[in-house]
Amino acid sequence: MSKRLMWVLLVIVALVMVACGGGTPAPAGEEAAPAEEGAAPAEEGAAPAEEGAAPAEEGAAPAEEAGPAVTELNILWAQWSPADYLQQLVADYEAETGIKVNVIQEPWGSFGDRFFTEMAAGGDAWDMVIGDSQWLGQCATQGHYVNLTDFMVSNGIDQTVTPATLTYYGEYPTGSGQYWAFPTEGDADGWAYRKDLFEDPDEMAAFEAEYGYPLAVPETYQQLMDIAKFFTRPDQGLYGVAIYTQKDYDAITMGVENVMFSWGAGWQDENNNVLGVVNSPQAVEALQFYRDLYECCQVPGLSNAFFTETNDALIGGQAVMVMNYFAFFPALANPEVNPYADVTGFFANPAGPYGDRFAALGGQGMSVISYISPERQQAALDFIKWFAQEEVQAKWAALGGYTCNANVLQTDTFLNAAPFNPAFAQTMTMVKDFWNIPVYGQLLEVTQREFSAFVVEGVGTAQETMDRIAEEHDRILREAGFITPAP
Amino acid sequence: MSSVKAQEMSTTASVAPRRTKTRRHLSDRAIQNLFMWPTLALLIAFNLFPLFYSLYLSFTNYSAIARIDPVWIGFQNFRNILQDRQLWQYFATTGRYALVSVGLETLLGFGLAMLLREKFKGSGLVTTLILIPMMLSPVVVGLFWKLMYNPTFGYLNYILGYTNPATAPDWLASRWGGTPVPGLALWAVVLVDVWMWSPFVMLLTLSGLNAIPEYLYEAAAIDRASPWFQFWRITLPQVAPLLLIAVLFRSIEALKSFDLVMGMTGGGPGTQTELIAVNLYRQAFLGQWQTGRASALAYIILIIVIGVSNLYIRYLNSIRGEA
Numbered sequence: 010m011s012k013r014l015m016w017v018l019l020v021i022v023a024l025v026m027v028a029c030g031g032g033t034p035a036p037a038g039e040e041a042a043p044a045e046e047g048a049a050p051a052e053e054g055a056a057p058a059e060e061g062a063a064p065a066e067e068g069a070a071p072a073e074e075a076g077p078a079v080t081e082l083n084i085l086w087a088q089w090s091p092a093d094y095l096q097q098l099v100a101d102y103e104a105e106t107g108i109k110v111n112v113i114q115e116p117w118g119s120f121g122d123r124f125f126t127e128m129a130a131g132g133d134a135w136d137m138v139i140g141d142s143q144w145l146g147q148c149a150t151q152g153h154y155v156n157l158t159d160f161m162v163s164n165g166i167d168q169t170v171t172p173a174t175l176t177y178y179g180e181y182p183t184g185s186g187q188y189w190a191f192p193t194e195g196d197a198d199g200w201a202y203r204k205d206l207f208e209d210p211d212e213m214a215a216f217e218a219e220y221g222y223p224l225a226v227p228e229t230y231q232q233l234m235d236i237a238k239f240f241t242r243p244d245q246g247l248y249g250v251a252i253y254t255q256k257d258y259d260a261i262t263m264g265v266e267n268v269m270f271s272w273g274a275g276w277q278d279e280n281n282n283v284l285g286v287v288n289s290p291q292a293v294e295a296l297q298f299y300r301d302l303y304e305c306c307q308v309p310g311l312s313n314a315f316f317t318e319t320n321d322a323l324i325g326g327q328a329v330m331v332m333n334y335f336a337f338f339p340a341l342a343n344p345e346v347n348p349y350a351d352v353t354g355f356f357a358n359p360a361g362p363y364g365d366r367f368a369a370l371g372g373q374g375m376s377v378i379s380y381i382s383p384e385r386q387q388a389a390l391d392f393i394k395w396f397a398q399e400e401v402q403a404k405w406a407a408l409g410g411y412t413c414n415a416n417v418l419q420t421d422t423f424l425n426a427a428p429f430n431p432a433f434a435q436t437m438t439m440v441k442d443f444w445n446i447p448v449y450g451q452l453l454e455v456t457q458r459e460f461s462a463f464v465v466e467g468v469g470t471a472q473e474t475m476d477r478i479a480e481e482h483d484r485i486l487r488e489a490g491f492i493t494p495a496p
Numbered sequence: 497m498s499s500v501k502a503q504e505m506s507t508t509a510s511v512a513p514r515r516t517k518t519r520r521h522l523s524d525r526a527i528q529n530l531f532m533w534p535t536l537a538l539l540i541a542f543n544l545f546p547l548f549y550s551l552y553l554s555f556t557n558y559s560a561i562a563r564i565d566p567v568w569i570g571f572q573n574f575r576n577i578l579q580d581r582q583l584w585q586y587f588a589t590t591g592r593y594a595l596v597s598v599g600l601e602t603l604l605g606f607g608l609a610m611l612l613r614e615k616f617k618g619s620g621l622v623t624t625l626i627l628i629p630m631m632l633s634p635v636v637v638g639l640f641w642k643l644m645y646n647p648t649f650g651y652l653n654y655i656l657g658y659t660n661p662a663t664a665p666d667w668l669a670s671r672w673g674g675t676p677v678p679g680l681a682l683w684a685v686v687l688v689d690v691w692m693w694s695p696f697v698m699l700l701t702l703s704g705l706n707a708i709p710e711y712l713y714e715a716a717a718i719d720r721a722s723p724w725f726q727f728w729r730i731t732l733p734q735v736a737p738l739l740l741i742a743v744l745f746r747s748i749e750a751l752k753s754f755d756l757v758m759g760m761t762g763g764g765p766g767t768q769t770e771l772i773a774v775n776l777y778r779q780a781f782l783g784q785w786q787t788g789r790a791s792a793l794a795y796i797i798l799i800i801v802i803g804v805s806n807l808y809i810r811y812l813n814s815i816r817g818e819a
Contacts, residue, residue: 128561309666465669466764467676
C-alpha cells in the first residue's frame, strides 16, 4: 500500500514539475509573431513600441503566393446587438471577396476571461478581436496584438476616425503614435431624460420661478443638479437621476470619471505622476459633486447600479435623467421596451464649472491577433481596410453600429437615424478614458472601493478619499515601473 | 432461420469459454483496480494536481493571462498579504459574517427541527416547504432579495411599515433615511444567508432527533424528569454530533461565501460586505489576474478553514467519546 502511495505521489510531483518547468510559451517576441517588435514586457512600463512596425503588411506576401488562400476569418466580440449588426454587415465582404467572416460572440461576463486565456496559450482560435479599450496595454506589451501603426498610417485609416477615439481605442502608450486597434464601436456615457417633463409648461414655469433660468437640457453640471433637485419628489415616486454606483467592476469609477474629467481633473500627468493630480482640488470638488448628486436625487435602492438599473429607472418612471452608455440607449428609444420612448430625449455630458466637458469612454477597437499565420494576418488587415471605408462605416452606422468615422458622424443620415445619434456624435469628440496599462485592474480595484465607500456608504471626506486613491495608485504604478523613482 | 439459429449457437459456443476465461482473469484485485484507478486518475488530474500546482504558483508572480513564465519570489506574496491591512479587514468581515450567520442558523434550524419533530397533519408538506430556500441557486436568491430589499418597491420595508423611501432603511446601501448605518448591508446579507441555510441545519438536526430512541424519554418520564431536564440531558447530547456536523458544513461554506454577496452587493458599499472570497475573486480575475498572489491568498484561506474545521472535529470527537 505504501508502495502504491509512493507511486501516486511520484506522479503528482512529476506533473507539478512538468507544469512548473517553463511550460508557458515564451514571450511572443521570440516567435515570428509581428507584435513583438513593438512590445515591451509589462515590467518595463509604458515603454512605447517604438519599433512597432506592423509586420503583417511588410512580411506577409499576398495570400495567393505565401500560403493557402484564406477563405474564412473569425472575429471574437462580446455577445450583444452590435455584434449581430457586424455579422449582417460582413455579408457584403463575403459577396465582394468570397471570404466568409464569422463574428463569434461571447457573453460579456466571460468575454475577457476567454480571450485572455486563449492569448496566454498563444492560441489562434480567432483572427481578430474587438477588445475593450482597457486591454490595449496588456495586449500590446505581451504581444497578443499586431502593431497596426504602419498599416493604419500608410492607408490613411488613422485620419478617418475622430482623434479621441483613435487615441483611446487604438493607441498605446497614449501619445506614442503606436496603434494596435481600429476604433470600431464607439461608446461613451451620455444622458437620457424625460422630455415630457422638461417641456411641461407648468414644470417649466415652476422651475424658472425657483431657479431663475428656463428649464432645458442642462449645459452645466450645476444646472443638472438644479434640475435633479427640482424633480426629486419622493411622494410621487419621482427622482432626479439614476447614476452609476456599482462596485463589482468599473461602473462607479466610470460614473465619477464623467464628472472628474469635466472638472478638469484626470488620472495622471504626462509623466504618469498621480500625487497631486488624482487628489487635485478639482478632482476633490468633482467627487463631492457626485456624492451630493447621489444623496439628493438618486432613485432609492440604486446603490449598486450599472447600465441595466439606470435604464430600468427611466423605463419604470422613477428617474427623470439617467446616466448610461450610448450602446444601451436603443432600448430606451424602443416603445416595446420603454413606455416613455416617445418622450425620451438624449443629451451629451454637460460642462463642468471651469468649462471642461468630457465623457467617460466605453466601446472597443478591432485588433489583429499576432499568433495567426502571416496569410491570415494579411487577410485580417484587408478586412479592416475594407471595414474602415467611409461607405462601409456609413452602412455600419445605419445598421446600428456606433461608428467612429469622423465624416459619417457628421452626416445628416447618421444624425437623423436615431434620436440619440446627435448626442453620440457630439460625445465622440470629447471622450477620455481610465488607465489602459497592464495594471489597470489593480488601479481600478482601488477606485471602485474608495468611490463606493465615499459616495454610497457615505464614509469620510472627498479629500481623504482622493488622497488614499492617489497614494495607492502611486504605489501600484511604482511597483509596476510606470513611475520611476526620483534620482 | 434455422441456419441463423445454428450460427448463433455456434457463436455462443465459441464465445462462452472465452467469457469464462475472461471472468477467471478478473480477480478481485483487478476489479478493485478497475474501479480505483480511473477515480484516482481523475482525482489527481482535477484535485491534487491543481492543489499542488497552485501551491507552487503561490510562490511566484505568475499571471494567468501573461505569456510570461512564473518567476519564483519565495514568500513575497504571503508577506504582502499578511501585511495588507485591507485584507485583514476583509478577514475580519468574513469572520463576523460566518459567526453571526452560522450562529443564527444553528438556533433557528434547531428550533424548527424541535417544532417539526412532533408529527402533525401536513408536517411533511411544511418540512418540504421549509427546505425550498436551500434548493435555490444563491445568485438567484441574492437577486430576488435585492428586489425585496429595494426601499421604493421592496416587500421588506412595506412589511416593516416604511412606505416613505426618504425615511426608510436602504439596506444594501447601509443607510437609514439617508444617514449612513455601518454594518446594515452586512446584516442584510446575513439575513438572507440565514433564510437560505437554516433549513439545512434543521434537516440534519431533525434526522438526529428522529434517531433518539424513545425508551430514553420513557425512562426519564418514569423517573419524573422535567421536560427541561430531558432536553438538556437526553435531546441535546444525542443530537449534538449531527448538529455539530451541520455547523461544521455551514462554517466552511460561510468562510468561503461568494455568490450570494456578489449577487446582492458586489462587496459594497465600500468594503462593508467585501468577504475574503469576494476579494480573492477580484484579485484572481476582474482585470487584475494576479494569479500568484491570489493562489497565496487561497492557501491562507484554506489553512484557516482547515484550522476551524479541525477545532470542530476535535470537539465532535470528544462529544462522541463521552457518548
